[in-house]
Amino acid sequence: xxxxxxxxxxxxxxxxxxxxxxxxxxxxxxxxxxxxxxxxxxxxxxxxxxxxxxxxxxxxxxxxxxxxxxxxxxxxxxxxxxxxxxxxxxxxxxxxxxxxxxxxxxxxxxxxxxxxxxxxxxxxxxxxxxxxxxxxxxxxxxxxxxxxxxxxxxxxxxxxxxxxxxxxxxxxxxxxxxxxxxxxxxxxxxxxxxxxxxxxxxxxxxxxxxxxxx
Numbered sequence: 001x002x003x004x005x006x007x008x009x010x011x012x013x014x015x016x017x018x019x020x021x022x023x024x025x026x027x028x029x030x031x032x033x034x035x036x037x038x039x040x041x042x043x044x045x046x047x048x049x050x051x052x053x054x055x056x057x058x059x060x061x062x063x064x065x066x067x068x069x070x071x072x073x074x075x076x077x078x079x080x081x082x083x084x085x086x087x088x089x090x091x092x093x094x095x096x097x098x099x100x101x102x103x104x105x106x107x108x109x110x111x112x113x114x115x116x117x118x119x120x121x122x123x124x125x126x127x128x129x130x131x132x133x134x135x136x137x138x139x140x141x142x143x144x145x146x147x148x149x150x151x152x153x154x155x156x157x158x159x160x161x162x163x164x165x166x167x168x169x170x171x172x173x174x175x176x177x178x179x180x181x182x183x184x185x186x187x188x189x190x191x192x193x194x195x196x197x198x199x200x201x202x203x204x205x206x207x208x209x210x211x212x213x214x
Contacts, residue, residue: 002027004035007062007070014069025063025073030055030100033084033158040128041190041210043156046088049205050119053103060107075104082166085192086154087206093196096204117203118144126193126209133186138195140178140207146200149177156190156210166192184213 001023003010014023030052036044047055056075063073078089087093091101099117106113125138140149153169169191172183185191194208 001025002076004028004030004032007059007066011066011070019069022069022071024071027076028056028059028063028073029076030089033088039210041156041212043190043192043210044084044158046085046208048120048207049099049117053099056100056103057107075107077104078163082154082164083161084158084165085156085208086152086166086168086194087208093204093206096198096202098204098206102203115199115201115203116144118142118147118197118199118205120195120197120205120207123195123207123209126211128210129212129214130184132184132188132213134184135174135181136184137179137181138193140195140197142178142197142205144197144199144203147178148198149180150196150198151180151182151194152196153185153191153193156192184211188214 001010003025007025030047033044039045063070077091080094081089083089091098091104102113102117119142121141121143123140125136127136130136151171151173153171155166155169157165169185174181190210190212192208192210194206196204196206198204
């Protein structure tokens with residue numbers, strides 16, 4: 001059974017239907033896009049990396065608590081897909097590990113996380129709407145060691161279940177670090193603007209917000 005909401009619902013159905021058969025949670029993990037609210041540009045608000053990791057941990061604990069007919073489960077990983085966004089379902093960013101990756105590794109091995117991924121406290125300055133090729137300033141606050149910052153954009157297509165849906169869109173960046181000036185794309189449309197914060201341990205966290213260019 002695949003489920004991203006609440007295993008208690010599945011367990012209740014098993015009891016109500018008097019099923020005397022085992023089941024596996026064959027997919028669970030962070031919330032799916034269908035469970036999340038939309039922003040002013042009618043796009044889903046993506047969970048933070050730490051929220052995704054917490055969702056994996058909490059569901060893992062619930063699976064173990066319901067041990068009986070339920071005989072275990074698998075945390076879902078789709079790899080480096082661009083469904084919903086460049087980062088939505090990914091537990092890693094190419095060679096860098098996200099907090100969800102570290103959490104899953106810890107849950108399955110029993111080993112503590114030695115170095116958590118950077119924690120992004122806020123990502124501000126992305127306007128809901130902007131003119132083509134206009135400039136805007138963004139600010140990031142993050143916690144971690146020896147942090148580096150990278151900024152990019154992507155298309156913001158949602159609800160298409162193909163492996164590669166959204167394309168990266170390069171941005172002109174003035175400055176470096178946690179406060180930079182970005183230039184909006186020159187083509188109209190809705191985009192996601194991202195910051196990627198990496199540390200010296202090979203970990204990464206990201207945050208994004210949508211922007212309508214007109």
